[in-house]
Amino acid sequence: MKHFDGFPHVMVSQQFSREWLEEEFFPLSDEMEKVFHGGGCDILKGKRMVSLFFQPSTRTKMSSEMAMDYLGGKVVFQTENAREFSSAAKGESFRDGIKVAARYRPDIINLRYDRQIALEVKAENDREVCDKIAAISDTPIINAGDRNPGQHPTQGLLDIRTIQNCQGGIDGKSIVMVGDLWSGRTVRSLCYQLGKFRHISIDFVSPKNLQMKDDVKDYLHRHGIPFTESTDLRKVVSECDVIYQTRTQTECGSSMDKKEGCFSINGEILSLLKKKDAIIMHPLPRGDEISEDVDNDPRAVYLTKQIDSGLVCRMALFTIIMGGKN
C-alpha cells in the first residue's frame, strides 16, 4: 500500500495526493461502507485509540470512536475536558501532552486542539507540521480539527469522497462555498483537496469581512483553480454541482453578517439550483443557514450520505494507518 505524505500523522489536506485518493483511499472507503453495513469487522482488534478533544465536537468524536468500534478496535481513553491539558502557556503543554499520551503506547491519538497546531509546534508552513509532530511522537496523531482558521483534514477527506461518490468524479465540477469562509476549517481543508483536481471552478460567497484567507487563495492560484468571490448566493448557484454551506462559527468568536437569502439555503435557492444531480453539503451542526424544508430535497446529502462518508472515511483512514501493524 502506498503511504500518504507525512505518514502516519494526519495534519493537513495537502498530505493526500490525487493518486493516493483515487488508488487507495476511495476504493477502501467503498469497501468500508460494506463493512459498516455488514455490522463491522475485527481488522483492528487489539488496537488502541486515545481520543483527546479540547473543543466540543459531538460529530467528529462520535464518528471517530464508532469507526474504531466497527473495525474491532478500542478507545482506551477519551476526554472532552480541555482545562488541564491546555492550561499552560505557549504550547509547551501541547508537546508535553502529546509526549505523555504517546508514552502509554496507544496505536493512534485522535486530537482536537483548541489552538493552531502549526503554531504550537513552530512549523513555518503546512508541509512542515508533520515533520514537527513526528519529532514529538512516533504514535500517529490525527488532527481532528484545530483552531480556526486551521484545518480539519479528516473532514476534508470525507467531503471530497462525498463529492466523488455523489457526482461520480471530481474533475470539471463547479463548487459554491458559502458562509463564514474566513474561519471555516472545513472549507479550507476541502479547498486544499480540490486543488489536486482538474477543471474545477469555485465560487466563494461570504460577507466581505469573512472572505476566504489568502493562503487558500494562493494555493488555488498555484494549482490553476479559478475562483470568484461574491456576496449573494442566489447569483452563483444556477449552474453549480455542489453547494457547500458552512456554519456560523459562533464558538470561535466570529459571527456572520447575515443578509436575507444571501448566505443561506432555502426554497428560493433550491428553485435556482438547476442541476438535478447537484448536491448540498454542510459539515454540521447547522443553525438556521439551511431551512428545514431543504432536508427533504433529494439533493440534500448533509444528513445522509455525507454523514455515512464521515464514518467510512475514518474507518478507511484508521485501517491504512494501523492495519499494517498486525
Place this chain on the structure above:
Amino acid sequence: MKHFDGFPHVMVSQQFSREWLEEEFFPLSDEMEKVFHGGGCDILKGKRMVSLFFQPSTRTKMSSEMAMDYLGGKVVFQTENAREFSSAAKGESFRDGIKVAARYRPDIINLRYDRQIALEVKAENDREVCDKIAAISDTPIINAGDRNPGQHPTQGLLDIRTIQNCQGGIDGKSIVMVGDLWSGRTVRSLCYQLGKFRHISIDFVSPKNLQMKDDVKDYLHRHGIPFTESTDLRKVVSECDVIYQTRTQTECGSSMDKKEGCFSINGEILSLLKKKDAIIMHPLPRGDEISEDVDNDPRAVYLTKQIDSGLVCRMALFTIIMGGKN
C-alpha cells in the same frame, strides 16, 4: 414477547400497560437481578449504545452504561457535553443530532436532553411523542430524563418495580409524595405508572408554589385515583405504605420553600410512620431532605433496593428492546 406502546422508543410512562409490566417487565427484571448477581451475561453481545447526556446525571448514566456491560453490550460513544449538540435554536439541532447519531447505526440511543422532548418534536401530547420520534429515527431512543417538568420513564419503571417487589404488589397501596412536585420529573413519571393500578391513594405534600401540575392530576382523575394536596408531611404519613421524597431541583432553577419538618424525613417522621413494612424512596442525589440517620432504618430503600432496581430494570428494558434482534 408483547411489545409496549410506541416500541422501540421509550419517552413517557404512559407507554407501559399494567399487563405488560406484570407479564413481561417485572418477571424479566427479577431474572436480570439474578444475572446481575451472577456477574453478567452475553445476551446483548455485539449491541451498541450511544449515550448522549446533555444534563449532568451520574446515577442514570452510570446505571444505564453498566447495564449494557452486564448484558455483554458496549457503549460505543458517550458524552456529558451539552454545548455543541444543543447550541442551535429551536429544536432543529435536536432532530439533526438524533438523525446523525442514528445514521451511525447504533442499536440504542440513551438520551438525556436539557429541553422538553415533546416541544422539540412538536408533539401535541405525550402519546404523540413516540410517533414523532419514530419519524426521525429507526434506532430506539430512550428518554433518560428531559427538562422539568418532563418525564423520566426509566426512573418510573424502576420506581414502580421497587414498590412491586418491596410491597409484594401495587394495588391498594397508599403513597405519599413530598418535595418539589411541580418540577420533579421522577414523581411525574411515577404518577403516570400508578394510574394503571387499583385502589391506590396518593398524598401530595409540597409548598403551595410547587404543587403537582394539572396534567398529572387530570390523568389521576381520569383513572379514578384519589389524591390529596397538603403542606405538612407529618399529617399524612401515619398509614402510608410508601414515602417518595423528591429532591430540591436547584439545577432547574426552582427551589423549595423549606419549613422545618414539613417536607423532609427525619427521626420524627420515622416515629410517625406506623407500618413496619413501609418503604422510603428517593431518586437521589439527596440534599438535606432526608437526614443521614434515616439511612439505617430498614424501611429506607433509596440506597439499596431502589438502586439495584435501577440497574436491573434497565437491563430488562434494554433486553426487551434489543434482545430480539439477534
Place this chain on the structure above:
Amino acid sequence: MKHFDGFPHVMVSQQFSREWLEEEFFPLSDEMEKVFHGGGCDILKGKRMVSLFFQPSTRTKMSSEMAMDYLGGKVVFQTENAREFSSAAKGESFRDGIKVAARYRPDIINLRYDRQIALEVKAENDREVCDKIAAISDTPIINAGDRNPGQHPTQGLLDIRTIQNCQGGIDGKSIVMVGDLWSGRTVRSLCYQLGKFRHISIDFVSPKNLQMKDDVKDYLHRHGIPFTESTDLRKVVSECDVIYQTRTQTECGSSMDKKEGCFSINGEILSLLKKKDAIIMHPLPRGDEISEDVDNDPRAVYLTKQIDSGLVCRMALFTIIMGGKN
C-alpha cells in the same frame, strides 16, 4: 501475597510498608513493565472499573484507565463531571455517591475527589481513613488525588518506584523538593513514602508562604528523616540525587511567588547539579518551572521513566487489589 494496611482501599501513602514495597510492589511493577511492552495481558479479564473524576486530571485518569486495558479489564463507567455528584452539602453526597457506585458491584472505584476525603468521612487522622471508607464500601476505593493539601497515593507509589529504579535503591538518597510544597499533594505523598527508608535527607525549597505543612514535618521527625527548609534551589542542588519539582497549583487557588531561578529548573541548575546519575522529576503538567531545554538532559525523567512508572505501578496495584478474586 501480603496485603498492605487498609487493603483493599488506597487512601494514603502510610498504608504501604517498606517490606510490602520491596517484596511485593516493586517486583510486580517490574513484571508489569514487561507486560506493558509486550502489549498487555488478560489477568483482569471480566473486572470492572468505575472512574469518577471530580477534578480535571488527564494524566492520572488516562494512565489508570489504560492500565485497566493493558490488564484486560474494562472501564465500565467514567465521568469528568463534578457538578451533580458533589453538589450536596457537607459530604453527605460523598457517602451516597460511593454507596451507589459500589451498589452496582464494580471491582474497583478510581476516585478523584474535589474535597478532602478524610474530612468527608470524618476521619480523625490518616490511618483512620481506610476504616471509615471500609464502613461505606466493600468495593475497593482508590484515592486518585483529593483536594490539596491532601494526598495522591498512587502518584506516591509511582514516584518512589521511579527513584528505586533510576537510583538502584532509596536508602541514603538526598532529595530536593521545590515549588508550592504547602498544597502539593504529590510531594506530600512522596514524603510519607520516604519516611520508611533510611539515611534519607530532604531539602524543601519554597516561598515562605508555601512551605511544607506540619503534619508531614512531624512525620519526618518521628521517622528520623532530617530536612532543611530554604528559598533558593541553587544553594541546595549540588549534591542531591533527586530534584522533585512541583507544579504551581493555580487550580487550587494558591500561586507561587516566583523569583528568578529560586524555584525553577533551567540550564543554571543543570550545571550546578554535580551528580551524573541524579534524576529530575515532576508530576506534570508543567508550567514554566522547568524550561524546555532541560528535557534533553539524560537526568530528566519526567517525560520518560516517570510516565512509564505511572502506568506500570497502577497495573501492579490493580492486579494486587483485583487479581486474587478470580
